[in-house]
Amino acid sequence: MERLKVQDICKSFGGLTAVSNVSFQVEAGQIVSIIGPNGAGKTTVFNLLTGFYTCDAGSILLDGRPIENLPPSQYVKEGVARTFQNLRVFPAMTVLENVLIGYQSKIEYGWADAILRTPRLREQERAAREAAMEILERLKLSAFAGERCAGLPYGLQKKLEIARALVCSPRLLLLDEPAAGLNPQETAELADFVHGLPEQGFTILLIEHDMSLVMDISNYIYVMDYGRVISEGIPEQVQKDPKVIEAYIGQGGIRHASEG
Amino acid sequence: MQRNKRFFDLKRILPLLLAAAMYAAPLAITNQYVLRVCVYVSIYSILACSLNLISGVCGQVSMGHAAFYGVGAYTSALIALSFGLPWPICLLAAGVLSALVGLLIGTPALRLQGGYLVICTVGFNELVRLILLNWVSVTRGPMGLTNIPRPRFFGVAIHSGRQYLYLSMTLLLIVYITLRNILHSRFGRNLRAIKEDETAAETMGIRVHREKVTAFAIAAGFAGMAGSMLAHYMLYINPNLFIGDFSTTILSMVVLGGMGSMPGSVAAATLLTVIPEALRELDRYRMLIYGLMLICMMLGKNIPWDTTPLGRAAARLRGRVKIARESEHGGKD
Numbered sequence: 121m122e123r124l125k126v127q128d129i130c131k132s133f134g135g136l137t138a139v140s141n142v143s144f145q146v147e148a149g150q151i152v153s154i155i156g157p158n159g160a161g162k163t164t165v166f167n168l169l170t171g172f173y174t175c176d177a178g179s180i181l182l183d184g185r186p187i188e189n190l191p192p193s194q195y196v197k198e199g200v201a202r203t204f205q206n207l208r209v210f211p212a213m214t215v216l217e218n219v220l221i222g223y224q225s226k227i228e229y230g231w232a233d234a235i236l237r238t239p240r241l242r243e244q245e246r247a248a249r250e251a252a253m254e255i256l257e258r259l260k261l262s263a264f265a266g267e268r269c270a271g272l273p274y275g276l277q278k279k280l281e282i283a284r285a286l287v288c289s290p291r292l293l294l295l296d297e298p299a300a301g302l303n304p305q306e307t308a309e310l311a312d313f314v315h316g317l318p319e320q321g322f323t324i325l326l327i328e329h330d331m332s333l334v335m336d337i338s339n340y341i342y343v344m345d346y347g348r349v350i351s352e353g354i355p356e357q358v359q360k361d362p363k364v365i366e367a368y369i370g371q372g373g374i375r376h377a378s379e380g
Numbered sequence: 381m382q383r384n385k386r387f388f389d390l391k392r393i394l395p396l397l398l399a400a401a402m403y404a405a406p407l408a409i410t411n412q413y414v415l416r417v418c419v420y421v422s423i424y425s426i427l428a429c430s431l432n433l434i435s436g437v438c439g440q441v442s443m444g445h446a447a448f449y450g451v452g453a454y455t456s457a458l459i460a461l462s463f464g465l466p467w468p469i470c471l472l473a474a475g476v477l478s479a480l481v482g483l484l485i486g487t488p489a490l491r492l493q494g495g496y497l498v499i500c501t502v503g504f505n506e507l508v509r510l511i512l513l514n515w516v517s518v519t520r521g522p523m524g525l526t527n528i529p530r531p532r533f534f535g536v537a538i539h540s541g542r543q544y545l546y547l548s549m550t551l552l553l554i555v556y557i558t559l560r561n562i563l564h565s566r567f568g569r570n571l572r573a574i575k576e577d578e579t580a581a582e583t584m585g586i587r588v589h590r591e592k593v594t595a596f597a598i599a600a601g602f603a604g605m606a607g608s609m610l611a612h613y614m615l616y617i618n619p620n621l622f623i624g625d626f627s628t629t630i631l632s633m634v635v636l637g638g639m640g641s642m643p644g645s646v647a648a649a650t651l652l653t654v655i656p657e658a659l660r661e662l663d664r665y666r667m668l669i670y671g672l673m674l675i676c677m678m679l680g681k682n683i684p685w686d687t688t689p690l691g692r693a694a695a696r697l698r699g700r701v702k703i704a705r706e707s708e709h710g711g712k713d
């Protein structure tokens with residue numbers, strides 16, 4: 121069965137239809153990408169998938185369970201974690217604490233344990249720290265564990281945001297333009313890392329602008345433009361689709377015009 | 381052997397030494413006036429530490445903390461006066477009722493952001509003041525409540541300034557440890573995350589509004605307990621003690637102490653209590669000097685101290701301490 125099945129979701133803001141009748145699915149253990157020019161509605165799809173916007177219509181199923189229109193804080197428990205296009209780490213907290221926040225939904229002790237510092241708290245805090253350090257280790261961030269996140273270079277902060285999402289052990293991980301702002305070497309490292317995630321049991325839905333990255337690591341690609349899915353297929357098919365080329369060239373033209 | 385080493389760990393011993401020193405100190409104080417100031421320092425520290433939880437740590441600025449202080453003071457005094465119940469029960473009732481009022485106000489108010497929340501809490505403080513002033517049949521209005529009974533333990537009433545200091549200090553210690561433990565748990569971490577980025581916190585599964593309201597109610601509860609302590613110390617309370625101006629003072633303690641720092645809150649509460657007292661001699665210029673001082677301290681906080689020669693020396697010193705600690709740590713594991 122599909123890990124994620126999205127059927128005919130719609131979202132409009134006032135007169136603007138940002139997402140219209142979008143359907144797609146993600147098989148467990150795969151990397152599926154959504155590409156498309158700026159303003160195509162990709163981030164809006166992520167916001168619908170994580171409860172930040174309510175769907176005007178349509179349904180979202182995670183392993184067969186409907187998950188549309190829940191409160192945003194519910195999604196980690198349902199098994200969906202995400203990163204943001206515009207980096208959203210906790211700058212004044214340390215790298216380790218950032219990841220511990222990702223782990224918090226798995227911590228079970230209550231207020232009484234906190235106030236009395238019971239063995240239950242100590243045990244769970246220790247386990248949380250271990251899990252967090254393990255993730256940091258995997259992303260080669262453990263050397264920075266005690267450092268304030270704000271002091272790290274942008275590339276490391278982006279990695280940290282992924283670490284924070286991974287520590288939730290999500291059944292579906294949503295990555296919104298993880299390579300944006302990274303240099304070519306960092307992008308290549310990131311591609312390697314993301315490519316290795318399905319082996320570790322993760323399923324990934326990726327939004328990305330960097331075409332070569334998407335083509336290299338995706339099992340399947342959906343192309344969006346003006347709120348609709350205009351094309352889909354394996355990378356080789358999508359690459360050749362004239363509609364896709366047109367959508368991208370159209371945007372390139374606009375970009376040149378606005379720069380000139 | 382490892383156990384032994386840990387037992388002598390400075391980090392573990394230091395708080396104990398501090399507590400011991402704290403409890404020994406009142407024995408050396410004979411001046412009634414100084415004892416009195418110390419009691420106020422304890423009570424105001426409770427107020428500052430509790431407000432620090434919601435405004436300093438979680439970033440939800442409240443300018444109505446004195447209202448909860450008032451609700452607690454009146455609750456405790458009225459229960460003691462009407463039913464003659466022992467003080468510990470009055471104290472608990474004051475805490476619980478203030479927390480409930482905090483829950484009631486916080487639930488809608490904490491949906492508001494920034495400035496709107498501030499205005500809302502200012503309004504709430506004014507509302508409480510007006511109720512205390514005008515519900516004459518219960519609160520006796522501007523005349524206030526008099527003859528509030530002293531706390532009694534084992535049939536003996538607390539009388540001397542020193543006994544009161546021990547009592548208020550103990551209350552402060554309990555509140556301090558409770559809040560510190562909260563801050564060092566996932567709840568404290570979550571509150572800090574909320575202050576930094578609510579959207580990201582929500583995405584990580586934190587129920588942002590609920591956590592805010594809980595923190596607000598806890599803060600209100602402790603403020604209520606501080607109010608109870610005040611009522612049974614002064615033995616007389618009136619609505620003027622709980623006006624918005626005083627909320628501003630509590631908030632300035634939290635800000636001065638460095639938004640989020642508990643020792644900072646206590647230090648600032650001490651400074652802002654002791655300094656006005658010390659300036660009492662200069663009566664006419666007191667508020668002027670006090671105001672100027674606050675401005676200087678706030679401006680001073682914005683100076684990048686780390687770049688001044690003094691700051692660099694301090695950083696070097698800190699660096700050395702840190703390195704020493706790390707090598708000691710490395711040897712242990």
Ligand SMILES: Nc1ncnc2c1ncn2[C@@H]1O[C@H](COP(=O)(O)OP(=O)(O)O)[C@@H](O)[C@H]1O
Nearest residue numbers: 133136138156157158159160161162163164165
């Ligand atoms: N909260 C919102 N209010 C109004 N318009 C929005 C909102 N969020 C997104 N949009 C609009 O929806 C369209 C799609 O945006 P988005 O999903 O961010 O695009 P993409 O991520 O593909 O670049 C854009 O035209 C954008 O302006």
Ligand SMILES: [Mg+2]
Nearest residue numbers: 162163164205
């Ligand atoms: Mg986007």
